[in-house]
Amino acid sequence: MESDKIQERADNLRAEGTVEAEKKGTDLHLSFKGQWTIHSVFPSFIEIKSFFTDKTDSISFNTEELQAWDSRFLIILNDIKEFANLNNILFVAEELPSGAQRLLALASASPGKAPFKPEERDQSFLATVGDKTSYLIQDCSEFLLFTGTITLSYLRLFSGKAQFLKSDFFGFLEECGPAALPIVSLISVLVGIILAFVGAVQLQLFGAEIYIANLVGLGMTREMGAMMAAIIMAGRTGAAFAAQLGTMQVNEEIDALQTMGIDPVDFLVLPRMSALLLMMPLLALWADLLGIGGGFLIAWFTLDISMTEYYNQTIGAVTLRHFGVGLFKAIIFGYLVAFSGCLRGIQCGRSASAVGAAATSAVVTAIVLIVVSDAVMTIIFNILGI
Amino acid sequence: MQPQPLITVTDLTMAYGSFVLQRDLTFTIRQGDIFVIMGDSGCGKSTLLRHMIGLKEPAAGTIHFRDTNFWEASEKHRNQIMRRCGILYQSSALLSSMTLAENVSLPLRQHTTLAQDEIADLVSLKLRLVGLAGFDHFYPSEISGGMKKRAGLARAIALDPEILFFDEPSAGLDPISAKLLDDLILEIRDSLGATVVIVTHELASIFAIGNDSVFLDAESRTMIAQGDPHSLLESTRNPKVKQFLTRGGSEQGPALTPGPAVKKRDKDTHIS
Numbered sequence: 001m002e003s004d005k006i007q008e009r010a011d012n013l014r015a016e017g018t019v020e021a022e023k024k025g026t027d028l029h030l031s032f033k034g035q036w037t038i039h040s041v042f043p044s045f046i047e048i049k050s051f052f053t054d055k056t057d058s059i060s061f062n063t064e065e066l067q068a069w070d071s072r073f074l075i076i077l078n079d080i081k082e083f084a085n086l087n088n089i090l091f092v093a094e095e096l097p098s099g100a101q102r103l104l105a106l107a108s109a110s111p112g113k114a115p116f117k118p119e120e121r122d123q124s125f126l127a128t129v130g131d132k133t134s135y136l137i138q139d140c141s142e143f144l145l146f147t148g149t150i151t152l153s154y155l156r157l158f159s160g161k162a163q164f165l166k167s168d169f170f171g172f173l174e175e176c177g178p179a180a181l182p183i184v185s186l187i188s189v190l191v192g193i194i195l196a197f198v199g200a201v202q203l204q205l206f207g208a209e210i211y212i213a214n215l216v217g218l219g220m221t222r223e224m225g226a227m228m229a230a231i232i233m234a235g236r237t238g239a240a241f242a243a244q245l246g247t248m249q250v251n252e253e254i255d256a257l258q259t260m261g262i263d264p265v266d267f268l269v270l271p272r273m274s275a276l277l278l279m280m281p282l283l284a285l286w287a288d289l290l291g292i293g294g295g296f297l298i299a300w301f302t303l304d305i306s307m308t309e310y311y312n313q314t315i316g317a318v319t320l321r322h323f324g325v326g327l328f329k330a331i332i333f334g335y336l337v338a339f340s341g342c343l344r345g346i347q348c349g350r351s352a353s354a355v356g357a358a359a360t361s362a363v364v365t366a367i368v369l370i371v372v373s374d375a376v377m378t379i380i381f382n383i384l385g386i
Numbered sequence: 387m388q389p390q391p392l393i394t395v396t397d398l399t400m401a402y403g404s405f406v407l408q409r410d411l412t413f414t415i416r417q418g419d420i421f422v423i424m425g426d427s428g429c430g431k432s433t434l435l436r437h438m439i440g441l442k443e444p445a446a447g448t449i450h451f452r453d454t455n456f457w458e459a460s461e462k463h464r465n466q467i468m469r470r471c472g473i474l475y476q477s478s479a480l481l482s483s484m485t486l487a488e489n490v491s492l493p494l495r496q497h498t499t500l501a502q503d504e505i506a507d508l509v510s511l512k513l514r515l516v517g518l519a520g521f522d523h524f525y526p527s528e529i530s531g532g533m534k535k536r537a538g539l540a541r542a543i544a545l546d547p548e549i550l551f552f553d554e555p556s557a558g559l560d561p562i563s564a565k566l567l568d569d570l571i572l573e574i575r576d577s578l579g580a581t582v583v584i585v586t587h588e589l590a591s592i593f594a595i596g597n598d599s600v601f602l603d604a605e606s607r608t609m610i611a612q613g614d615p616h617s618l619l620e621s622t623r624n625p626k627v628k629q630f631l632t633r634g635g636s637e638q639g640p641a642l643t644p645g646p647a648v649k650k651r652d653k654d655t656h657i658s
Contacts, residue, residue: 070546075507099577107514351482
C-alpha cells in the first residue's frame with residue numbers, strides 16, 4: 001500500500017499545472033494550463049494573488065489549455081472569488097468550465113452560517129474534579145432509581161402483571177448457566193491450584209501441610225468461588241446484556257416496546273436478571289467444588305496428602321454455613337452483574353461507539369460493585385460471627 | 387453519438403449460498419447516465435449494488451468497468467477502480483466516532499498525498515457544496531437524518547468520483563428534502579460529469595432524475611424491464627411494471643413531477 005502511494009506520487013509529480021497572467025488595462029486575465037488536480041503540482045493561491053495590483057478591477061479567465069481539473073482547482077477559484085469580492089474586483093466566471101462555474105455557485109450558495117457549538121476547552125483540575133463528582137452523584141441516583149424500577153418490576157411479576165417471553169428466559173438460562181460452565185471450570189480449578197500453591201509454601205514451614213485443605217476449602221467456598229464466577233459472568237454475560245440492550249436502544253427497539261405498551265424493564269431486564277440470579281449460585285457451587293479439587297491436586301502432587309486425608313480435613317473445616325455464605329454472596333453478585341449490564345445498556349446513547357462504551361462501562365461497574373460489596377459483606381459476616 | 391458504455395453487466399446471477407436472488411441480469415450503464423435500479427422490496431436491488439461496488443462476488447456472470455472484468459481483476463486493480471467510485475449508503479454510514487470533517491477527509495487522507503491544510507480546504511469545500519458549511523466539527527449523532535445523507539454525499543464526492551452509487555438516497559427524508567437531495571445529485575452529476583447509479587423505489591425520484599433503468603422482479607427472480615422510466619411507463623406491457631410505475635394504478639406517473647428537466651438549484655434554498 002505504502003509503496004503504491006510512493007509510486008503514485010512519482011507518477012503524479014510529472015503532472016503539472018501552470019498559470020499565466022496578462023494585464024489588459026485594469027483587467028487581469030489568467031490563463032490556466034495543464035493539469036489542476038489532486039495528483040498534480042500547481043501554483044498556490046498566494047502566488048496567484050501576487051498578480052493582482054491596486055489598479056485591478058476585474059478578473060477574467062482563459063481555460064482553453066486546461067487539460068484536467070477537479071475540486072482542488074475549485075478551491076483556488078473559490079479563493080480568488082472571495083479575494084475579488086473582498087476587494088470589489090469584478091469576477092468574470094464566463095470562460096471557466098461550466099461544471100466549475102456551477103460548483104462555485106453551489107459552494108457559495110450556502111454562506112458559512114455556522115451554527116453554535118460549544119467549544120470543548122481544556123478544563124482546570126478543579127473543574128474536572130467537580131464535573132466527575134457531580135457525574136458520580138448523578139450516577140448513584142440513577143443506580144437507586146434503577147433499583148427501584150427493578151423492584152417495581154418484580155412486584156408486577158409476582159402479582160402476575162409483568163410479561164416477558166418464556167423462550168427469552170430459557171435462552172438466557174442456557175446462556176448464563178451451561179454455556180458458561182467450561183470457562184468457569186477452568187478458572188476455578190486454576191484458582192484452587194494457585195491458593196494451594198501459595199499456602200503450601202507457608203504451611204510447610206510449620207509442618208502444617210494438612211491445613212492446606214482448610215485454606216483452599218474456606219477460601220473457595222467463602223470468597224473465591226463466588227467472586228471468580230461473578231467476575232467471569234461480568235465479562236461474559238454482563239457485557240453481552242449491555243451490548244444487546246444498547247443495540248436495541250440504537251435501533252429504537254426499546255422505544256417501540258414502550259409505545260406498544262410493554263414495559264421495557266419487564267420485558268428485557270426481568271428475564272435476564274432472573275436467569276442470572278438463578279444461575280449464579282449454581283455456578284458458584286460448581287466453582288467451589290472444582291476449586292477444592294484443584295487444591296487437592298496440588299496437595300497430592302507436592303505434599304503427598306492422600307485423597308481420604310484431604311477429604312476428611314475438608315469436611316471437618318468447611319461446614320454448610322460456609323457454603324451458605326458463598327451462595328449468598330453469589331446471589332448478590334449475580335444481581336450486581338445483571339444490574340450493571342442492563343442499566344448501562346438502557347442508558348446507552350444512539351451510536352456505534354456508545355454501544356462499545358456501554359459494554360465497557362457495564363464490566364467496569366460490575367467488577368467495582370462486586371469487589372466493594374464483597375468487602376462490605378466480609379466485614380459484616382465477621383462482626384456477626386457467621 | 388451514443389455515450390460510451392461504462393459498466394456492463396452480463397448474465398449476472400446473485401445468490402446467497404444456494405438461494406438464488408436474481409439470475410440473468412444483463413444491462414449497460416452508459417457514461418453520464420442516471421441509472422435507476424428499481425423493483426419491489428426484497429428483490430435484490432441493494433444486493434445488485436453490492437455486486438457493483440465490490441462488496442459481494444457474483445455467483446455467475448461478469449461485471450465490466452469499461453474493458454476491465456471487475457471480479458477477475460487483481461485486488462489492487464479493483465481498489466483502483468473503486469477509488470474512482472463514490473458511494474452513499476442507505477443509512478449514510480458515517481463513522482460515528484468522527485466529526486463530519488474527519489469523515490469527509492478520510493478518503494482524502496488515505497488516497498492522496500496532499501498536505502493537511504489542503505485536505506482541510508477540500509473538506510470544507512465539499513461540505514459547502516452539500517450545504518453543510520460550518521458543521522465541520524459536528525458528530526453524526528448531533529445532526530438530522532437529512533443532514534447525515536448530505537454529509538454522506540460529501541464523503542462520496544471527496545475524491546471527485548467518476549461514478550456515484552446511491553442506495554435509497556431519499557429513504558427516510560421528507561418530500562421536500564428528498565426533492566432537494568435529488569436536485570443536488572443532478573447538480574453534482576452535471577458539474578462533475580459523473581455517472582450515477584441509484585437504487586430507489588421513490589417514484590418521484592425515478593421520474594425526476596432517471597434516464598435509464600432496470601426493473602428487478604422478486605417473483606420471477608430476474609429483470610422484467612429496462613429502459614428510460616418515462617418510455618417504460620408509456621410502452622410497457624408488463625402489468626407489474628405498469629403497476630409499480632403508477633403506484634398500483636392510483637397515480638398517473640410523471641404527472642406528479644414536472645418532468646425530467648434538470649432544475650436549476652435555487653440558491654436561497656437550503657435543505658434542512
